[in-house]
Amino acid sequence: MTGVPAQAFSKHDHGACCRSVMNTARRLCVARGVRLTPVREKVLELLLESHVALGAYTILARLADAGFRSQPPVAYRALDFLVAHGLVHRVEKLNAYVACNQPQAGHSPAFMICSHCHQVAETVGKTRSGVLGKTAQAIGFDIQHTVIEAEGVCATCQKRAVS
Amino acid sequence: MTGVPAQAFSKHDHGACCRSVMNTARRLCVARGVRLTPVREKVLELLLESHVALGAYTILARLADAGFRSQPPVAYRALDFLVAHGLVHRVEKLNAYVACNQPQAGHSPAFMICSHCHQVAETVGKTRSGVLGKTAQAIGFDIQHTVIEAEGVCATCQKRAVS
DNA sequence: AAAAATAATGAAATGATATAACATAACTAC
DNA sequence: GTAGTTATGTTATATCATTTCATTATTTTT
Numbered sequence: 001m002t003g004v005p006a007q008a009f010s011k012h013d014h015g016a017c018c019r020s021v022m023n024t025a026r027r028l029c030v031a032r033g034v035r036l037t038p039v040r041e042k043v044l045e046l047l048l049e050s051h052v053a054l055g056a057y058t059i060l061a062r063l064a065d066a067g068f069r070s071q072p073p074v075a076y077r078a079l080d081f082l083v084a085h086g087l088v089h090r091v092e093k094l095n096a097y098v099a100c101n102q103p104q105a106g107h108s109p110a111f112m113i114c115s116h117c118h119q120v121a122e123t124v125g126k127t128r129s130g131v132l133g134k135t136a137q138a139i140g141f142d143i144q145h146t147v148i149e150a151e152g153v154c155a156t157c158q159k160r161a162v163s
Numbered sequence: 164m165t166g167v168p169a170q171a172f173s174k175h176d177h178g179a180c181c182r183s184v185m186n187t188a189r190r191l192c193v194a195r196g197v198r199l200t201p202v203r204e205k206v207l208e209l210l211l212e213s214h215v216a217l218g219a220y221t222i223l224a225r226l227a228d229a230g231f232r233s234q235p236p237v238a239y240r241a242l243d244f245l246v247a248h249g250l251v252h253r254v255e256k257l258n259a260y261v262a263c264n265q266p267q268a269g270h271s272p273a274f275m276i277c278s279h280c281h282q283v284a285e286t287v288g289k290t291r292s293g294v295l296g297k298t299a300q301a302i303g304f305d306i307q308h309t310v311i312e313a314e315g316v317c318a319t320c321q322k323r324a325v326s
Numbered sequence: 327a328a329a330a331a332t333a334a335t336g337a338a339a340t341g342a343t344a345t346a347a348c349a350t351a352a353c354t355a356c
Numbered sequence: 357g358t359a360g361t362t363a364t365g366t367t368a369t370a371t372c373a374t375t376t377c378a379t380t381a382t383t384t385t386t
Contacts, residue, residue: 009302035382037334056372071337076373081334092255093310095343095372110295112304121304126294132273132313135286139169140318141275147256149310150295155303198353200363219343234366239344244363258343258372 007101008051008121009112009154017101018048024103025087034085039068043078044087044099052118053096091120093149098122110148116157169275169284170264171214172317180264181211187266188250197248202231206241207250207262215281216259254283256312261285273311279320 007017025044029036036044046062047054054062056075064070079097082088087103090096091111098120100109110125125148126133136143153161170180188207192199199207209225210217217225219238227233242260245251250266253259254274261283263272273288288311289296299306316324 009304035333039335069336072373073337073375074335077335092312110298112295112299112302112306114304115307121302123298124294130293131287131289132275132311135169135273136275136313136315139172139275139284140321141169141172141277141284141313141315142321143275143313143315144278145314147310147312147314148295149255150299150304150306151308151310152299152304152306158303158305198363202364232365235344236346236366237364240364 008119009114009156018045021048021099021101021103028085028087028103032085034081039063039074040078040081042066042068043075044082047082047088047097047099051098051120053091053094053098053113053120055094055096059097089122091149092147093151094120108146108148111150112154113149113151114154114157115151116153116161119154121154169286171282171284172275172277172319177214181208184211184262184264184266191248191250191266195248197244202226202237203241203244205229205231206238207245210245210251210260210262214261214283216254216257216261216276216283218257218259222260252285254312255310256314257283271309271311274313275317276312276314277317277320278314279316279324282317284317 022041022045026036042063043059046059056072056079059079060070060072060075063075068074079088079090083090083097085103086100086107088097088099089109089111091098091113093111093113098111101122108125110123112121112123114120125146132146133143135141185204185208189199205226206222209222219235219242222242223233223235223238226238231237242251242253246253246260248266249270250263251260252263252272252274254261254276256274256276261274264285271288273286275284275286277283288309295309296306298304
């Protein structure tokens with residue numbers, strides 16, 4: 001996170017934000033010698049435009065609208081690629097996907113999911129040094145991947161609920 | 164946790180362990196005025212016997228073997244009840260369920276999932292005081308539930324892999 | 327530049343997970 | 357014992373994800 005925790009819940013120039021991530025993604029793929037093909041790029045774009053997590057079939061429908069094929073594998077393949085390259089994260093609690101907003105960092109993300117507006121904010125997880133990391137170390141468990149998600153109500157929705 | 168972190172990965176008298184949790188569960192239900200009906204009890208028992216997380220349909224099959232009906236809702240209803248009362252946890256990463264080993268504590272659990280032997284160990288999450296809790300507080304996000312899961316390789320499987 | 331190897335996509339089918347909806351039965355409280 | 361509530365029976369369907377094999381596009385090797 002570039003100094004901005006939970007970007008989704010803060011005001012920012014979203015258009016610029018998307019373009020910037022898109023460019024980083026493109027550079028990253030070139031650097032790694034992998035191809036950000038049209039479907040993959042479109043899926044990333046769809047996810048970037050949305051601060052709510054999108055399910056594979058929602059993405060699939062939007063792909064179809066954009067002229068791509070509409071069989072499940074087209075969405076899943078693109079998502080698998082994007083997830084593998086850290087450009088997109090899967091939100092386990094929602095069986096859905098969000099674009100990563102700092103794709104360069106090899107990070108373990110954490111999410112805050114607003115159960116009211118369904119926006120998902122990404123923040124950084126402190127895997128090794130946290131309780132989980134400590135316990136893991138104590139029992140010799142070698143952590144390869146972490147899922148850290150919090151469900152709750154964002155500040156905006158709390159205010160709305162009161163009024 | 165009764166002083167034992169990640170019980171599943173440690174040696175212990177599993178039979179006694181199950182019976183003890185079963186008794187706690189029964190007492191808990193009486194105390195709360197809810198019914199631990201035969202299906203519910205059987206599902207809890209199945210999960211307690213297993214240190215690997217069981218999917219709903221696996222449970223369903225075992226229920227059928229034990230003479231219960233075999234439609235999905237019978238498993239899901241029992242699981243919903245057990246989860247609601249903190250006797251069972253859902254492991255999001257696996258779309259599967261594990262029995263809780265300290266049902267009395269109103270806790271937010273964390274899991275360590277061995278991707279080799281598929282055992283799942285439960286440990287306690289330190290939700291409020293961790294990074295996630297701090298970030299949440301900073302942006303006014305009200306956490307209602309957390310999902311904290313680590314995938315990796317347990318100590319036993321690491322040793323086996325070497326030999 | 328042609329052939330071979332690799333990576334990506336097309337397409338059909340199926341598998342796995344989960345819920346909706348409505349009817350019936352079993353307990354609980356009065 | 358009737359009313360209210362909770363739990364179960366049953367059918368159908370929704371939702372999420374993968375397998376498989378054929379075809380096309382791109383890259384590498386020669």
